[in-house]
Structure formats: structure tokens, C-alpha cells
Amino acid sequence: MQVTFWGAVGTVTGAMFELRMNGSRFLLDCGLYQGHRREAQERNTHFPFPVGALTGVVLSHAHIDHSGNLPTLVKNGYLGPIYATPATADLCKVMLLDSAHLHEKDAAFLNKRRQRRKALLPEAEDGPVQPLYTTDDAEATIPLFRPAPMHTPTELDGDLYYESSEAGHILGSSAITLVHQTGQKKVRLAFSGDVGRPNLPIVRDPEKLPPVDYLIMESTYGGRLHKDVGTVTAKLANVVNRTCRRGGKLIVPSFAVGRTQQLVLLLHELNDAGQIPGIPIFVDSPLAVEATEVFRRHPECFDDETRQFLLEGKDPFGFARLRYVRSVEESKALNDLHGPLVIISAAGMCEAGRILHHLRNNIEDPRNTILITGFQAENTLGRKLVDKLPEVPIFGELMRLRAEVETLNELSGHADQRELLEWMKPVAGGLKKLFLVHGEPAQTQALAEAVRERYGLEAVIPTRGQSFELD
Ligand SMILES: [Zn+2]
Numbered sequence: 001m002q003v004t005f006w007g008a009v010g011t012v013t014g015a016m017f018e019l020r021m022n023g024s025r026f027l028l029d030c031g032l033y034q035g036h037r038r039e040a041q042e043r044n045t046h047f048p049f050p051v052g053a054l055t056g057v058v059l060s061h062a063h064i065d066h067s068g069n070l071p072t073l074v075k076n077g078y079l080g081p082i083y084a085t086p087a088t089a090d091l092c093k094v095m096l097l098d099s100a101h102l103h104e105k106d107a108a109f110l111n112k113r114r115q116r117r118k119a120l121l122p123e124a125e126d127g128p129v130q131p132l133y134t135t136d137d138a139e140a141t142i143p144l145f146r147p148a149p150m151h152t153p154t155e156l157d158g159d160l161y162y163e164s165s166e167a168g169h170i171l172g173s174s175a176i177t178l179v180h181q182t183g184q185k186k187v188r189l190a191f192s193g194d195v196g197r198p199n200l201p202i203v204r205d206p207e208k209l210p211p212v213d214y215l216i217m218e219s220t221y222g223g224r225l226h227k228d229v230g231t232v233t234a235k236l237a238n239v240v241n242r243t244c245r246r247g248g249k250l251i252v253p254s255f256a257v258g259r260t261q262q263l264v265l266l267l268h269e270l271n272d273a274g275q276i277p278g279i280p281i282f283v284d285s286p287l288a289v290e291a292t293e294v295f296r297r298h299p300e301c302f303d304d305e306t307r308q309f310l311l312e313g314k315d316p317f318g319f320a321r322l323r324y325v326r327s328v329e330e331s332k333a334l335n336d337l338h339g340p341l342v343i344i345s346a347a348g349m350c351e352a353g354r355i356l357h358h359l360r361n362n363i364e365d366p367r368n369t370i371l372i373t374g375f376q377a378e379n380t381l382g383r384k385l386v387d388k389l390p391e392v393p394i395f396g397e398l399m400r401l402r403a404e405v406e407t408l409n410e411l412s413g414h415a416d417q418r419e420l421l422e423w424m425k426p427v428a429g430g431l432k433k434l435f436l437v438h439g440e441p442a443q444t445q446a447l448a449e450a451v452r453e454r455y456g457l458e459a460v461i462p463t464r465g466q467s468f469e470l471d
Contacts, residue, residue, distance in 0.1 A: 060193025087172025222447025
């Protein structure tokens with residue numbers, strides 16, 4: 001078996017690894033590469049292997065940096081199977097359509113801008129920008145999914161099987177173990193996908209891997225130590241109560257899939273325990289509304305606490321104080337409401353979506369609070385808020401940041417250094433090679449050093465296009 005690293009090397013986006021054996025080719029993940037526009041467009045449009053030669057794709061989880069380039073594969077003629085857990089397959093239906101819609105909107109915006117420029121400089125621009133893929137491409141991808149439950153050995157190709165186990169990262173997220181058997185010889189390779197953390201709301205804790213010879217492991221927070229998840233409830237209660245006392249609004253930018261559902265459950269628990277006042281709470285994001293429906297359909301992915309909630313006849317994703325907002329009119333009507341109230345809206349890094357309107361309407365009022373609940377990449381509006389810049393641009397206009405900004409990093413969906421080391425412990429002794437991927441160079445390097453110190457193992461940090469023989 002041979003593995004080639006095509007994405008998520010030296011970066012956290014665009015996860016894609018190619019496996020070759022006996023004339024068959026498989027992909028592990030097919031993520032969207034995110035970076036500077038031109039480079040991203042080039043990288044996402046052209047696959048570095050013949051798409052027609054692919055036998056199958058195995059997907060670790062639904063996040064766009066792992067699944068988001070599947071429609072381009074299909075656009076290029078791929079008609080083979082896409083293996084994933086049932087919850088991942090269902091989440092992908094919602095997320096890939098949403099992603100296609102964003103690509104179409106993005107292309108339309110660029111074309112409009114080009115047209116305006118062309119009126120001034122007729123020779124300046126070339127042809128119209130095409131979206132990376134369209135809603136039709138995303139729709140053509142959906143029927144290719146082959147849902148397979150976790151812990152079920154699934155045949156990929158003659159001698160090659162895979163089995164998924166809980167990664168504890170988002171609903172349906174899995175680590176993938178592949179076994180290639182030829183005669184008496186067995187080669188076992190595991191891919192971590194994204195490793196979650198113990199005690200996160202809703203999802204189960206990451207499971208132990210079966211023994212393997214080779215491991216491809218993520219390193220997003222390979223050099224960091226997170227705060228304990230246990231403190232998150234008290235911190236959330238504090239920020240709600242503080243904002244309520246001021247009569248303000250709590251504006252929560254949140255990733256529509258995963259983080260929003262966790263926040264809803266935490267607020268529900270706080271409400272039931274009487275630790276926050278009975279104020280109105282709105283989830284204003286059509287994607288979050290649809291993703292929540294997928295969560296409801298997959299209780300098999302829930303942890304014991306969430307199952308207990310269900311057994312008590314309670315709905316983890318809804319309660320009397322909570323309203324899901326779908327239509328634009330309803331969303332606009334939120335502007336006229338007076339605090340105290342909570343609005344949870346996407347996108348999580350404040351780069352697009354309805355959250356921008358809520359920030360514009362509330363950022364200059366010191367009674368309000370902006371609660372940041374996830375990782376904010378450099379140069380995003382979310383990052384500027386975390387850094388508490390005195391003025392931030394919203395819709396091209398500089399606005400004064402007068403609202404309080406609070407951050408809640410405890411809900412991070414990625415294991416930190418200690419948790420990654422702990423997760424790989426059962427297999428560390430038997431590894432022939434450990435590949436570290438999916439991290440900024442400093443994080444990956446820090447993890448490699450920690451692995452060397454703890455397990456005496458020399459990790460490989462592959463570069464893009466590098467291949468390794470696994471035998
Ligand atoms: Zn992920």
C-alpha cells in the first residue's frame with residue numbers, strides 16, 4: 001500500500017490523502033482548501049491525480065475542510081462510492097448544498113464587480129468567474145454516499161476493508177482504520193480525522209483505536225493546552241447574567257453545525273436549573289436550523305448525558321424560551337426587540353451571514369455582549385473582535401466596538417497536545433510510522449517533539465505530494 005499526502009500538510013485545510021494498492025486508488029477525505037483566493041481556486045479546481053482512476057472515497061467527518069471538495073470531484077466525472085457514517089452522510093447533504101450556494105454567490109459578486117470595472121477599463125478583465133461548483137454538482141454528489149455505521153467492517157475492494165470509530169469531534173465524526181490483507185500479510189493504517197475532546201456536550205468521547213502499524217494523526221492544537229470543558233457552564237451563566245443585568249443583548253457568533261447545538265443544550269440546562277433568567281433565545285441561521293434537524297435524526301451519536309436528557313422526555317435542541325429563525329423577515333424583526341435576549345447566529349468567524357447584521361446593530365452599545373465561542377482565524381472579523389480593536393469594519397464601514405467581548409474557548413472541538421498524546425497511547429508502542437498532518441507548522445512541530453519525548457517515536461511530517469510505501 002502507498003499513501004500520498006495531497007492536503008492538510010503544513011496547514012489545517014484541504015485534507016486529502018491518496019491510497020494506492022493493486023491498481024486501485026482511494027481517497028481519505030476530499031476537503032476544501034481555504035487560503036488566498038487565487039491559490040485556493042487553483043488548488044481546489046485541479047486534482048493532482050486522474051479523477052477517473054479513483055475507486056472510492058472514505059470520509060472522516062462532514063466539516064467542509066474534509067468534505068467540501070467532493071462536488072468538484074463529481075463535477076470532474078467521479079461516480080464512485082463515498083463511504084461515511086450515516087450522520088456524516090446526512091450532515092454532508094446540508095453542508096455541501098450550503099457550500100455550493102456560497103460558491104455561486106461568491107462568483108456572482110465577483111462578476112458584478114468585474115462588470116463595473118469593465119465599464120471603466122474595457123480591456124482590463126477576462127471572462128466571467130465560474131463558481132468552483134454549483135448546487136447541481138452538490139446534488140449529484142449526495143446519491144454517491146454509502147453510509148456505514150461505526151464499528152462495521154466494510155469492504156472497499158477485494159482485500160481492503162475499513163472500519164470507523166468515534167472521534168468525538170462533531171456529530172458522526174470518525175477515525176478510520178484500514179486493513180489490507182494479501183495472503184498472510186496484513187497492513188493496518190489508521191487516519192485520526194479530527195480528534196475531539198472528552199466531555200464535550202452532545203457527542204461521545206473519542207474512542208480508543210484498534211492496534212495499527214501506521215497512523216496519520218491531526219495536529220491542529222499539537223502545541224497547545226486547552227482549558228477544562230467543565231468550567232464552561234459557569235462561564236456561560238456568568239456572561240448571560242451580566243448582560244441581562246445591563247438590559248443588553250448577548251450576540252453569539254457560532255458555527256452552525258456543532259457549536260450552535262452545544263450552546264443550545266447548555267442554555268437549556270442553565271434555564272432548567274434556574275441559573276439564568278427566562279429570557280428569549282433566538283437561533284438565527286438557516287443552516288443551523290437544518291443541521292439541528294440532522295442532529296435530531298441521529299441520537300445514536302449522542303453521549304450518555306444527552307441520551308439521559310431524551311429519556312427524561314426533554315428535547316436537547318429545543319425549549320420554551322428558544323426560537324429558531326428561518327425567514328429573512330423574522331431575522332430583520334429581531335432588530336426591533338429590546339434586551340435582555342440572546343441571538344446565536346452564523347457564520348462562526350463573522351465573515352459572512354446574518355451575524356454581520358446583528359453585529360452592526362449591536363456592537364456600539366456598551367450594554368451588549370459579543371460572545372466568541374470558537375477558533376477565529378487571522379484576518380477575520382471574529383479575530384478583530386477577540387483582539388478588541390477599538391474600531392472594526394462591518395459591511396465596509398468602520399464601527400466602534402463598545403459592546404463587551406467575552407471568549408469561550410472551552411468548547412474547542414479539537415484535542416490539545418495532552419489529549420492527542422493520550423488518544424494515541426494505545427497504539428504508540430506498535431507503530432512503524434506516525435505521520436503528523438492538519439496543523440500549522442509550529443503546532444505540528446511541537447507535537448512531534450512531545451511524541452518523541454513521551455513515546456521515543458520519530459514522527460514524519462510529510463510535505464505536499466510526498467509518498468510513502470506502507471508494508
Ligand atoms: Zn473537523
